Amino acid sequence: MKIAVLDDYQAVAERCGNWAALGADASVEFFTQPIPAEQLPERLKPYDVIVAMRERTPFPGTLLRQLPNLRLLVTTGSRNRAIDIPACRELGVPVCGTDSDPFLAAELAWALVMALYKRVADNDADIRAGRWQPVIGQSLKGTTLGLLGMGKLGQRMSEFGKVFGMNVIAWSPNLTPERCAPFGVECVGKQQLFERADVVSIHMVLSASTRHLVGEAELGWMKETAYLVNTSRGPLVDEQALCRALHGGRIAAAALDVFEQEPLPADAEILQVPNVLLSPHVGYVSWQNYQTYYHDAVEDIQQWLAGSPVRLLEA
Known part of the structure; x- marks a missing residue:
């Protein structure tokens, strides 16, 4: 049995899972670099089992139909929108997930x-350059946290904001005051959220209707002193519009963990704009979460071999 563990960028999968438990007949290969899309059919063709790291490598039906040996697809996490589940079902390939810390991205x-x-990155750069206290941070107390989305992550963010004395407001297309009330959060309209928030944090699922949810108009509604934080999915924000807003000083700063293209290309425009704090899509990354992912991935394979697959993804 040949097993491919994909997109192990930090080379942790081998240490975090007991792959030896699969027996001497299992050959496991760990890929620490992304495979270009055009190479995927040929590179993955030999494997019986593929373990995907969340949505780093897409598995559309066109690719799945070129993998004649594939018998099991495992994804870390309990949802992966980059996998064509109906195509897997059509091909008779079960898809299994893993447990995950549901609140990690909020951290x-x-x-x-x-x-x-608190201008953490600025202070670090200044002190290394021999400059002492040239910038001034802000207090959180009394400022307004605007949440795009009030699911599990938005709810946790509202708790963090309340602890620091912030006023918390929220919007999403179907959000109601009744859903916000238990968290002491004010439900507002979309434009009102962008106009009132001192920092907007995005916690939405990416879909056709939410792509570029934050664009030219929304950025234009924001205060010039406001911040934008995105740890959800890159295409929720129109990255070019954000670059223009930052170049033009229309908002104070942004912090991004996700991008329209990942890994971020070396010539990406966002790398050239001022007042942006960048993180390489690590909202779900921790040693503890990796250990959960790969422990469960091994268990998924074992249970499938035993004829009793667990954590099956149905959609």
Whole structure:
């Protein structure tokens, strides 16, 4: 049995899973670099089992139909919109997921909020350059946190904001005051959120209707002193519009963990704009979460071999 573990960028998968438990007949190969899309059919053709790292490598039906040996697809996490589940079902390939810390991305989002308010990156750069206290941070207390989305992550962010004395407002297309009330959050209209928030943090699912949810108009509604934080999905924000807003000083700064193209190309425009704090899509990354991912991935393979697959993804 040949197993491919994809997109192991930080070379942790081998250490975080007990792959030896699969037995001597299992040959496991770990890929630490992304495979170009045009090479995927040929490179992945030999494998019986593929372990995908979240949505780093897409698996559309066109690719799946070129993998005649594929018998099991495992993804870290309990959802992967980059896998064509109906095509897998048609081909008789089960798709299994893993457990994951559902609140981990909120930790990074809050770290980015704090870094923007307290000018952490600026202070680090200044002190290394011999400059002492040239910038001034801000207090969080009394400022307004605007949340795009009030699912599990938005709810956790609202708790963080409340602890720091912030006023918290939220919007999403179907959000109601009743859903916000238990968290002490004010439900507002979309334009009102962008106009009132001192920092907007995005916690939405990417879909056709939410692509470029934050664009020229929304950035134009924001205060010149406001911040934008995105730890959800890159295409939720029109990256070119954001670059223009930052170049033009229309908003104070942004912090991004996700991008329209990942890994971020060396010539990406966002690397050239001022007042942007960048992170390489690590909102779900921690040693503990990796250990959960790869422990469960091994268990998924074992249970599938035993004829009792677990954590099957149905959609």
